[in-house]
Amino acid sequence: DQQVKQNSPSLSVQEGRISILNCDYTNSMFDYFLWYKKYPAEGPTFLISISSIKDKNEDGRFTVFLNKSAKHLSLHIVPSQPGDSAVYFCAASAGGGGADGLTFGKGTHLIIQP
Amino acid sequence: DAGVIQSPRHEVTEMGQEVTLRCKPISGHDYLFWYRQTMMRGLELLIYFNNNVPIDDSGMPEDRFSAKMPNASFSTLKIQPSEPRDSAVYFCASRKGGFDQPQHFGDGTRLSIL
Numbered sequence: 001d002q003q004v005k006q007n008s009p010s011l012s013v014q015e016g017r018i019s020i021l022n023c024d025y026t027n028s029m030f031d032y033f034l035w036y037k038k039y040p041a042e043g044p045t046f047l048i049s050i051s052s053i054k055d056k057n058e059d060g061r062f063t064v065f066l067n068k069s070a071k072h073l074s075l076h077i078v079p080s081q082p083g084d085s086a087v088y089f090c091a092a093s094a095g096g097g098g099a100d101g102l103t104f105g106k107g108t109h110l111i112i113q114p
Numbered sequence: 115d116a117g118v119i120q121s122p123r124h125e126v127t128e129m130g131q132e133v134t135l136r137c138k139p140i141s142g143h144d145y146l147f148w149y150r151q152t153m154m155r156g157l158e159l160l161i162y163f164n165n166n167v168p169i170d171d172s173g174m175p176e177d178r179f180s181a182k183m184p185n186a187s188f189s190t191l192k193i194q195p196s197e198p199r200d201s202a203v204y205f206c207a208s209r210k211g212g213f214d215q216p217q218h219f220g221d222g223t224r225l226s227i228l
Contacts, residue, residue, distance in 0.1 A: 031213075032213055032214050034216055034217075036219075041221070042221050042222075043118070043205055043207075043219035043220050043221045043222050044157075044205070044219045045219070046216040046217070046218060046219075049214075049216055051214055089157065093213060095212070095213020095214065096213055096214075099170070100145065100147075100162060100164075100169070100170075100209075100213050101147060101159035101162055101170060101173070102147075102149075102157075102159065102217060103159070104156055104157040104158070105156070106156045107156070
């Protein structure tokens with residue numbers, strides 16, 4: 001049973017517009033959420049994270065929103081740039097309860113079109 | 115700063131052979147994680163260490179898999195004997211401090227068992 005779901009396998013966005021990537025989770029014990037970006041033949045690169053005590057975290061062009069009641073988080077990229085084309089993984093942990101490993105979604109392939 | 119270093123980057127071997135994957139975490143990081151990525155199951159946690167001590171190995175698929183961390187700068191993941199279904203990309207990640215800190219990944223080892 002998938003505890004972290006990314007329901008869109010791919011997303012195409014025009015350069016300069018906003019990219020919105022979505023993630024849903026089922027485990028109410030998750031207390032820390034992260035987004036990773038991955039290029040082919042490389043490891044996942046950390047982008048941004050959010051603790052369950054917050055509902056928003058911003059870092060430059062990247063903003064993550066957390067809706068705990070809906071068990072939903074989203075990543076907003078504004079403006080989208082060609083270098084943003086990659087696979088984006090949503091991940092979660094219940095580290096506050098001693099489960100430090102990350103549970104990953106299956107990823108969303110973001111394509112930025114010129 | 116050097117990131118997480120994994121070796122080899124690619125490994126091709128025949129079924130039944132012993133395979134050893136290596137990882138050097140980022141200096142000063144006290145947590146080390148091993149993950150496996152397959153098309154079917156995505157990225158999944160195998161085992162993690164804190165201060166060189168294994169904390170959770172519940173993700174290790176079976177007794178053919180073993181992991182060690184003899185010191186703070188080196189870890190191995192061993193498969194003996196290897197089987198074709200072990201073919202995957204294996205990632206190592208490290209983290210400094212508490213659960214609300216991000217994990218940083220190496221570029222992975224692509225393992226093919228013939």
